[in-house]
Amino acid sequence: MGLTRIKHSSHSEHFLLLKYPQEPYRCEGCKELGLGPCYECEHEDCSFYLHEECANATPSAFHSFLKCSLKFHSRAPQGDERFCDACGQDVLGFVYQCKHKNPHDYHPSCLKLRRTLTAEDGRKLHLEEKPPSKCLNCRSTRTSNGIKGWSYVSSCGHYCYHVACVKDMILENWRKGYFVQDGNVNEATYYRALQSSIPHREVALPSGRSSSKIIQIWRKAKTAVMLIISALFGDPTALISLLIQQLLSD
Ligand SMILES: [Zn+2]
Ligand SMILES: [Zn+2]
Ligand SMILES: [Zn+2]
Ligand SMILES: [Zn+2]
Ligand SMILES: [Zn+2]
Structure with missing residues:
Protein backbone atom coordinates (compact mmCIF):
# COMPACT_ATOMS: atom_id res chain seq x y z
CA MET A 1 0.00 0.00 0.00
CA GLY A 2 1.47 3.31 -1.10
CA LEU A 3 1.13 6.79 0.34
CA THR A 4 -2.39 8.10 0.74
CA ARG A 5 -1.77 11.54 -0.86
CA ILE A 6 0.46 11.74 -3.91
CA LYS A 7 1.35 13.81 -6.96
CA HIS A 8 1.41 11.85 -10.20
CA SER A 9 3.10 12.96 -13.45
CA SER A 10 -0.05 12.16 -15.46
CA HIS A 11 -2.03 14.75 -13.46
CA SER A 12 0.57 17.01 -11.97
CA GLU A 13 -1.71 20.01 -11.34
CA HIS A 14 -3.48 18.45 -8.33
CA PHE A 15 -2.86 16.02 -5.50
CA LEU A 16 -4.43 12.55 -5.64
CA LEU A 17 -5.89 10.79 -2.61
CA LEU A 18 -6.06 7.05 -2.00
CA LYS A 19 -9.78 6.14 -1.81
CA TYR A 20 -12.06 3.13 -1.78
CA PRO A 21 -14.88 4.14 -4.10
CA GLN A 22 -18.13 2.19 -3.93
CA GLU A 23 -18.73 2.46 -7.65
CA PRO A 24 -16.78 1.59 -10.77
CA TYR A 25 -14.45 4.18 -12.25
CA ARG A 26 -12.39 4.47 -15.41
CA CYS A 27 -8.68 4.62 -14.71
CA GLU A 28 -7.08 7.51 -16.62
CA GLY A 29 -3.80 5.60 -16.76
CA CYS A 30 -4.68 2.31 -18.43
CA LYS A 31 -8.25 3.39 -19.45
CA GLU A 32 -9.63 0.20 -17.89
CA LEU A 33 -12.52 -0.22 -15.49
CA GLY A 34 -11.63 -0.23 -11.82
CA LEU A 35 -13.67 -1.04 -8.77
CA GLY A 36 -11.23 -1.27 -5.91
CA PRO A 37 -8.83 1.09 -4.13
CA CYS A 38 -7.62 3.92 -6.35
CA TYR A 39 -6.08 7.36 -6.35
CA GLU A 40 -8.68 10.04 -6.98
CA CYS A 41 -8.01 13.72 -7.65
CA GLU A 42 -8.90 15.71 -4.56
CA HIS A 43 -10.38 18.43 -6.76
CA GLU A 44 -14.13 17.83 -6.89
CA ASP A 45 -14.49 18.92 -10.53
CA CYS A 46 -11.84 16.58 -11.88
CA SER A 47 -13.18 13.00 -11.76
CA PHE A 48 -9.64 11.80 -12.29
CA TYR A 49 -8.90 8.24 -11.12
CA LEU A 50 -5.86 6.00 -11.25
CA HIS A 51 -5.69 2.34 -10.27
CA GLU A 52 -3.39 1.94 -7.31
CA GLU A 53 -1.21 -0.29 -9.55
CA CYS A 54 -1.16 2.36 -12.29
CA ALA A 55 -0.23 5.16 -9.89
CA ASN A 56 2.55 3.02 -8.40
CA ALA A 57 3.85 1.57 -11.68
CA THR A 58 7.62 1.07 -11.70
CA PRO A 59 9.92 1.67 -14.72
CA SER A 60 10.49 -2.06 -15.14
CA ALA A 61 8.87 -5.26 -13.91
CA PHE A 62 9.03 -9.05 -14.04
CA HIS A 63 6.46 -11.77 -13.82
CA SER A 64 7.20 -15.38 -13.04
CA PHE A 65 5.17 -16.52 -16.09
CA LEU A 66 7.58 -14.67 -18.37
CA LYS A 67 11.23 -15.06 -19.28
CA CYS A 68 11.44 -11.50 -20.61
CA SER A 69 11.62 -8.33 -18.57
CA LEU A 70 8.98 -5.66 -18.98
CA LYS A 71 9.29 -1.91 -19.35
CA PHE A 72 6.59 0.55 -18.37
CA HIS A 73 5.15 2.88 -21.03
CA SER A 74 2.47 5.49 -20.55
CA ARG A 75 1.51 4.61 -24.16
CA ALA A 76 2.16 1.32 -25.93
CA PRO A 77 5.18 2.00 -28.14
CA GLN A 78 4.84 -0.79 -30.72
CA GLY A 79 2.04 -1.59 -33.12
CA ASP A 80 -1.35 0.06 -33.23
CA GLU A 81 -3.91 -2.44 -31.95
CA ARG A 82 -2.63 -4.16 -28.84
CA PHE A 83 -4.23 -6.48 -26.33
CA CYS A 84 -3.29 -7.30 -22.77
CA ASP A 85 -1.90 -10.84 -22.74
CA ALA A 86 -3.45 -11.48 -19.34
CA CYS A 87 -7.01 -10.16 -19.63
CA GLY A 88 -7.46 -9.82 -23.41
CA GLN A 89 -8.73 -6.21 -23.26
CA ASP A 90 -7.34 -3.42 -25.45
CA VAL A 91 -4.20 -1.63 -24.41
CA LEU A 92 -5.09 2.05 -24.62
CA GLY A 93 -2.81 3.62 -22.04
CA PHE A 94 -0.40 2.54 -19.31
CA VAL A 95 1.21 -0.76 -20.20
CA TYR A 96 4.15 -3.00 -19.39
CA GLN A 97 5.70 -4.29 -22.60
CA CYS A 98 8.63 -6.60 -23.28
CA LYS A 99 11.28 -6.20 -25.98
CA HIS A 100 10.33 -9.24 -28.04
CA LYS A 101 9.66 -8.68 -31.74
CA ASN A 102 6.03 -9.57 -31.15
CA PRO A 103 5.90 -8.16 -27.64
CA HIS A 104 3.85 -9.14 -24.63
CA ASP A 105 1.65 -6.42 -23.17
CA TYR A 106 0.17 -6.25 -19.70
CA HIS A 107 -2.00 -3.72 -17.92
CA PRO A 108 -0.32 -2.76 -14.63
CA SER A 109 -3.30 -4.08 -12.64
CA CYS A 110 -3.24 -7.39 -14.56
CA LEU A 111 0.45 -7.90 -13.88
CA LYS A 112 -0.36 -7.70 -10.17
CA LEU A 113 -3.17 -10.26 -10.22
CA ARG A 114 -2.90 -12.49 -7.19
CA ARG A 115 -1.52 -15.97 -7.87
ZN1 LIG B 1 -5.22 1.64 -14.50
ZN1 LIG C 1 -7.43 17.15 -10.65
ZN1 LIG D 1 -13.30 -18.05 -21.44
ZN1 LIG E 1 -5.16 -6.67 -18.69
ZN1 LIG F 1 8.30 -11.19 -24.16
Whole structure:
Protein backbone atom coordinates (compact mmCIF):
# COMPACT_ATOMS: atom_id res chain seq x y z
CA MET A 1 0.00 0.00 0.00
CA GLY A 2 1.47 3.31 -1.10
CA LEU A 3 1.13 6.79 0.34
CA THR A 4 -2.39 8.10 0.74
CA ARG A 5 -1.77 11.54 -0.86
CA ILE A 6 0.46 11.74 -3.91
CA LYS A 7 1.35 13.81 -6.96
CA HIS A 8 1.41 11.85 -10.20
CA SER A 9 3.10 12.96 -13.45
CA SER A 10 -0.05 12.16 -15.46
CA HIS A 11 -2.03 14.75 -13.46
CA SER A 12 0.57 17.01 -11.97
CA GLU A 13 -1.71 20.01 -11.34
CA HIS A 14 -3.48 18.45 -8.33
CA PHE A 15 -2.86 16.02 -5.50
CA LEU A 16 -4.43 12.55 -5.64
CA LEU A 17 -5.89 10.79 -2.61
CA LEU A 18 -6.06 7.05 -2.00
CA LYS A 19 -9.78 6.14 -1.81
CA TYR A 20 -12.06 3.13 -1.78
CA PRO A 21 -14.88 4.14 -4.10
CA GLN A 22 -18.13 2.19 -3.93
CA GLU A 23 -18.73 2.46 -7.65
CA PRO A 24 -16.78 1.59 -10.77
CA TYR A 25 -14.45 4.18 -12.25
CA ARG A 26 -12.39 4.47 -15.41
CA CYS A 27 -8.68 4.62 -14.71
CA GLU A 28 -7.08 7.51 -16.62
CA GLY A 29 -3.80 5.60 -16.76
CA CYS A 30 -4.68 2.31 -18.43
CA LYS A 31 -8.25 3.39 -19.45
CA GLU A 32 -9.63 0.20 -17.89
CA LEU A 33 -12.52 -0.22 -15.49
CA GLY A 34 -11.63 -0.23 -11.82
CA LEU A 35 -13.67 -1.04 -8.77
CA GLY A 36 -11.23 -1.27 -5.91
CA PRO A 37 -8.83 1.09 -4.13
CA CYS A 38 -7.62 3.92 -6.35
CA TYR A 39 -6.08 7.36 -6.35
CA GLU A 40 -8.68 10.04 -6.98
CA CYS A 41 -8.01 13.72 -7.65
CA GLU A 42 -8.90 15.71 -4.56
CA HIS A 43 -10.38 18.43 -6.76
CA GLU A 44 -14.13 17.83 -6.89
CA ASP A 45 -14.49 18.92 -10.53
CA CYS A 46 -11.84 16.58 -11.88
CA SER A 47 -13.18 13.00 -11.76
CA PHE A 48 -9.64 11.80 -12.29
CA TYR A 49 -8.90 8.24 -11.12
CA LEU A 50 -5.86 6.00 -11.25
CA HIS A 51 -5.69 2.34 -10.27
CA GLU A 52 -3.39 1.94 -7.31
CA GLU A 53 -1.21 -0.29 -9.55
CA CYS A 54 -1.16 2.36 -12.29
CA ALA A 55 -0.23 5.16 -9.89
CA ASN A 56 2.55 3.02 -8.40
CA ALA A 57 3.85 1.57 -11.68
CA THR A 58 7.62 1.07 -11.70
CA PRO A 59 9.92 1.67 -14.72
CA SER A 60 10.49 -2.06 -15.14
CA ALA A 61 8.87 -5.26 -13.91
CA PHE A 62 9.03 -9.05 -14.04
CA HIS A 63 6.46 -11.77 -13.82
CA SER A 64 7.20 -15.38 -13.04
CA PHE A 65 5.17 -16.52 -16.09
CA LEU A 66 7.58 -14.67 -18.37
CA LYS A 67 11.23 -15.06 -19.28
CA CYS A 68 11.44 -11.50 -20.61
CA SER A 69 11.62 -8.33 -18.57
CA LEU A 70 8.98 -5.66 -18.98
CA LYS A 71 9.29 -1.91 -19.35
CA PHE A 72 6.59 0.55 -18.37
CA HIS A 73 5.15 2.88 -21.03
CA SER A 74 2.47 5.49 -20.55
CA ARG A 75 1.51 4.61 -24.16
CA ALA A 76 2.16 1.32 -25.93
CA PRO A 77 5.18 2.00 -28.14
CA GLN A 78 4.84 -0.79 -30.72
CA GLY A 79 2.04 -1.59 -33.12
CA ASP A 80 -1.35 0.06 -33.23
CA GLU A 81 -3.91 -2.44 -31.95
CA ARG A 82 -2.63 -4.16 -28.84
CA PHE A 83 -4.23 -6.48 -26.33
CA CYS A 84 -3.29 -7.30 -22.77
CA ASP A 85 -1.90 -10.84 -22.74
CA ALA A 86 -3.45 -11.48 -19.34
CA CYS A 87 -7.01 -10.16 -19.63
CA GLY A 88 -7.46 -9.82 -23.41
CA GLN A 89 -8.73 -6.21 -23.26
CA ASP A 90 -7.34 -3.42 -25.45
CA VAL A 91 -4.20 -1.63 -24.41
CA LEU A 92 -5.09 2.05 -24.62
CA GLY A 93 -2.81 3.62 -22.04
CA PHE A 94 -0.40 2.54 -19.31
CA VAL A 95 1.21 -0.76 -20.20
CA TYR A 96 4.15 -3.00 -19.39
CA GLN A 97 5.70 -4.29 -22.60
CA CYS A 98 8.63 -6.60 -23.28
CA LYS A 99 11.28 -6.20 -25.98
CA HIS A 100 10.33 -9.24 -28.04
CA LYS A 101 9.66 -8.68 -31.74
CA ASN A 102 6.03 -9.57 -31.15
CA PRO A 103 5.90 -8.16 -27.64
CA HIS A 104 3.85 -9.14 -24.63
CA ASP A 105 1.65 -6.42 -23.17
CA TYR A 106 0.17 -6.25 -19.70
CA HIS A 107 -2.00 -3.72 -17.92
CA PRO A 108 -0.32 -2.76 -14.63
CA SER A 109 -3.30 -4.08 -12.64
CA CYS A 110 -3.24 -7.39 -14.56
CA LEU A 111 0.45 -7.90 -13.88
CA LYS A 112 -0.36 -7.70 -10.17
CA LEU A 113 -3.17 -10.26 -10.22
CA ARG A 114 -2.90 -12.49 -7.19
CA ARG A 115 -1.52 -15.97 -7.87
CA THR A 116 -3.89 -17.69 -5.46
CA LEU A 117 -7.42 -16.75 -4.41
CA THR A 118 -8.91 -18.39 -1.35
CA ALA A 119 -12.66 -18.68 -0.77
CA GLU A 120 -14.14 -18.50 2.71
CA ASP A 121 -14.48 -22.29 2.80
CA GLY A 122 -10.77 -22.63 2.03
CA ARG A 123 -11.12 -23.68 -1.59
CA LYS A 124 -8.48 -22.13 -3.81
CA LEU A 125 -8.19 -20.82 -7.35
CA HIS A 126 -4.78 -20.57 -8.99
CA LEU A 127 -3.70 -18.15 -11.69
CA GLU A 128 -2.44 -20.12 -14.70
CA GLU A 129 -0.80 -18.96 -17.89
CA LYS A 130 -2.07 -21.96 -19.84
CA PRO A 131 -5.38 -23.38 -18.62
CA PRO A 132 -5.39 -27.17 -18.09
CA SER A 133 -9.04 -27.35 -19.17
CA LYS A 134 -11.58 -25.32 -21.14
CA CYS A 135 -12.97 -22.13 -19.66
CA LEU A 136 -16.46 -22.80 -18.29
CA ASN A 137 -17.73 -19.56 -19.77
CA CYS A 138 -16.55 -19.70 -23.40
CA ARG A 139 -15.81 -23.46 -23.47
CA SER A 140 -12.50 -22.81 -25.15
CA THR A 141 -8.86 -22.55 -24.12
CA ARG A 142 -8.50 -19.35 -26.16
CA THR A 143 -10.41 -16.15 -25.51
CA SER A 144 -12.77 -14.63 -28.08
CA ASN A 145 -10.07 -12.43 -29.66
CA GLY A 146 -7.73 -15.40 -30.06
CA ILE A 147 -5.44 -14.52 -27.17
CA LYS A 148 -4.49 -17.39 -24.91
CA GLY A 149 -4.99 -15.23 -21.84
CA TRP A 150 -4.52 -16.10 -18.19
CA SER A 151 -7.10 -18.14 -16.27
CA TYR A 152 -8.05 -18.90 -12.71
CA VAL A 153 -8.35 -22.63 -12.10
CA SER A 154 -9.54 -24.56 -9.06
CA SER A 155 -7.18 -27.02 -7.37
CA CYS A 156 -9.28 -29.90 -8.74
CA GLY A 157 -8.97 -28.46 -12.27
CA HIS A 158 -12.73 -28.53 -12.98
CA TYR A 159 -13.45 -24.84 -12.47
CA CYS A 160 -11.56 -22.78 -14.97
CA TYR A 161 -12.37 -19.24 -16.11
CA HIS A 162 -10.45 -16.87 -18.33
CA VAL A 163 -9.62 -13.59 -16.67
CA ALA A 164 -10.80 -12.14 -20.03
CA CYS A 165 -14.22 -13.80 -19.80
CA VAL A 166 -14.92 -12.62 -16.26
CA LYS A 167 -13.76 -9.10 -17.12
CA ASP A 168 -16.01 -9.08 -20.20
CA MET A 169 -19.04 -10.07 -18.11
CA ILE A 170 -18.57 -7.10 -15.82
CA LEU A 171 -17.63 -4.64 -18.56
CA GLU A 172 -20.69 -5.54 -20.59
CA ASN A 173 -22.95 -4.78 -17.66
CA TRP A 174 -21.07 -1.62 -16.89
CA ARG A 175 -21.44 -0.34 -20.48
CA LYS A 176 -25.17 -1.04 -20.32
CA GLY A 177 -25.26 1.38 -17.40
CA TYR A 178 -26.44 -1.19 -14.86
CA PHE A 179 -24.07 -0.10 -12.14
CA VAL A 180 -24.73 3.57 -11.71
CA GLN A 181 -28.03 5.37 -12.27
CA ASP A 182 -28.54 9.09 -11.75
CA GLY A 183 -25.10 9.27 -10.21
CA ASN A 184 -25.87 6.68 -7.52
CA VAL A 185 -25.05 3.03 -7.29
CA ASN A 186 -28.31 1.19 -7.65
CA GLU A 187 -27.91 -1.88 -5.46
CA ALA A 188 -30.78 -3.83 -6.97
CA THR A 189 -29.64 -3.41 -10.56
CA TYR A 190 -26.04 -3.91 -9.53
CA TYR A 191 -27.04 -7.19 -7.94
CA ARG A 192 -29.00 -8.27 -11.02
CA ALA A 193 -26.09 -7.31 -13.25
CA LEU A 194 -23.63 -9.39 -11.26
CA GLN A 195 -26.07 -12.27 -11.01
CA SER A 196 -26.51 -12.30 -14.78
CA SER A 197 -22.71 -12.33 -15.01
CA ILE A 198 -22.63 -15.80 -13.53
CA PRO A 199 -22.52 -18.37 -16.32
CA HIS A 200 -25.66 -20.34 -17.10
CA ARG A 201 -26.39 -23.40 -15.07
CA GLU A 202 -25.93 -25.86 -17.95
CA VAL A 203 -22.31 -24.82 -18.30
CA ALA A 204 -20.95 -26.76 -15.38
CA LEU A 205 -23.41 -29.61 -15.53
CA PRO A 206 -22.61 -33.07 -16.80
CA SER A 207 -25.76 -35.11 -17.45
CA GLY A 208 -27.02 -37.84 -15.14
CA ARG A 209 -26.12 -36.15 -11.84
CA SER A 210 -28.54 -35.89 -8.96
CA SER A 211 -30.05 -32.47 -8.38
CA SER A 212 -28.24 -31.94 -5.08
CA LYS A 213 -24.96 -32.60 -6.86
CA ILE A 214 -25.97 -30.12 -9.57
CA ILE A 215 -26.67 -27.41 -7.01
CA GLN A 216 -23.31 -28.09 -5.40
CA ILE A 217 -21.46 -27.76 -8.71
CA TRP A 218 -23.42 -24.62 -9.58
CA ARG A 219 -22.58 -23.08 -6.24
CA LYS A 220 -18.88 -23.82 -6.66
CA ALA A 221 -18.92 -22.24 -10.12
CA LYS A 222 -20.55 -19.12 -8.68
CA THR A 223 -18.03 -18.92 -5.86
CA ALA A 224 -15.23 -19.14 -8.40
CA VAL A 225 -16.62 -16.31 -10.52
CA MET A 226 -17.22 -14.05 -7.52
CA LEU A 227 -13.69 -14.65 -6.29
CA ILE A 228 -12.27 -13.73 -9.66
CA ILE A 229 -14.41 -10.60 -9.83
CA SER A 230 -13.07 -9.44 -6.50
CA ALA A 231 -9.50 -10.19 -7.61
CA LEU A 232 -9.94 -8.26 -10.85
CA PHE A 233 -11.65 -5.23 -9.43
CA GLY A 234 -10.09 -4.93 -6.03
CA ASP A 235 -10.81 -6.39 -2.64
CA PRO A 236 -14.51 -6.83 -2.01
CA THR A 237 -16.19 -3.62 -1.05
CA ALA A 238 -19.16 -3.83 1.32
CA LEU A 239 -21.38 -4.09 -1.72
CA ILE A 240 -19.54 -6.98 -3.26
CA SER A 241 -19.33 -8.98 -0.08
CA LEU A 242 -23.09 -8.50 0.31
CA LEU A 243 -23.55 -9.85 -3.20
CA ILE A 244 -21.34 -12.83 -2.49
CA GLN A 245 -23.41 -13.66 0.57
CA GLN A 246 -26.65 -13.41 -1.40
CA LEU A 247 -25.35 -15.45 -4.28
CA LEU A 248 -24.08 -18.21 -2.04
CA SER A 249 -27.26 -18.46 -0.01
CA ASP A 250 -29.33 -19.82 -2.96
ZN1 LIG B 1 -5.22 1.64 -14.50
ZN1 LIG C 1 -7.43 17.15 -10.65
ZN1 LIG D 1 -5.16 -6.67 -18.69
ZN1 LIG E 1 8.30 -11.19 -24.16
ZN1 LIG F 1 -13.30 -18.05 -21.44
